[in-house]
Amino acid sequence: MSRRTVVIAISVLAVVGFAVAAFFYDRASTVPQATAPVPQNSALERFNSPSFGPANAPVTIVEFFDPSCESCRAFYPIVKKMMSQHPTDVRLVLRYVKLHKGSEEAIRLLEAARKQGVFAPVLEAVLEAQPQWHDDAQASAAWDAAAQAGLDVAKAREQMVSPEITATIERDAADAKTVGVSGTPTFFVNGKPLTNFGAQQLYDLIWSEINQSR
Structure with a gap:
């Protein structure tokens, strides 16, 4: 089964997932909370990569993702559900890959949101609004969604062009090439690649790693 076919099937589940997320959007319990960076420095996980879940979780998922990628949007509520089912066992680390017209704009927006401490709600809002902006180089609808989620847009416009954010984008691109990422989302669980693409x-793979840690 091709990745595109899998994505179409997963998108049906994603619609339900985002509907639920939208209903509970302003309840803090539905938004994963970003955790402090963990001292790591490898092509899979850098010390300042954005992450969710407990720092000492026995299982770490590394996802190379593009905020403009429809497959990444489809997988977001699925990964979120997996983490909610194993809240003390699983940690998610996000790495950026820019493959689409509006990707870099959205990545810079998200990194500015991280600087402002609103990364999680802005990520959810940007992904939910993705059908309205993913072919737009300026990602205008993403900015609108981010503003509604709490982003100070004027400040973010200044922050997004910082050398630090540029370095993050360049570093993640180099690391993606190093580990052989050719599309998004690409997952690694405790360093093991997901060789057969699919939610199940x-x-x-996550459950196998949880069992091995016990």
Whole structure:
């Protein structure tokens, strides 16, 4: 089964997932909370990569993702559900890959949101609004969604062009090439690549690593 076929099937689940997320959007319990960076420095995980979940979780998912990627949007509520089912066992680390017209704009927006301490709600809002902006180089609808989620847009416009954010984008691009990322989302669980793409396959790999840690 091709990745595109899998994505179409997963998108049906994603619609339900985002509907639920939208209903509970302003309740803090539905938004994953970003955690402090963990001292790591490898092509898979850098010390300042954005992450969710407990720092000492026995299982770390590294996802190379593009905020403009429809597959990444489809997988977001699925990964979120997996983490909610294993809140003390699983940690998610996000790495950026820019493959689409509006990707870099959205990545810079998200990194500015991280500087402002609103990364999680802005990420959810940007992904939910993705159908309205992912072919737009300026990602205008993403900015509108981010503003509604709490982003100070004027400040973010200044922050997004910082050398630090540029370095993050360049570093993640180099690391993606190093580990052989050719599309998004690409998952690694405790360093092991998800070789068969799919939601169930990802869950099986996560569950296997949880069992091995016990």
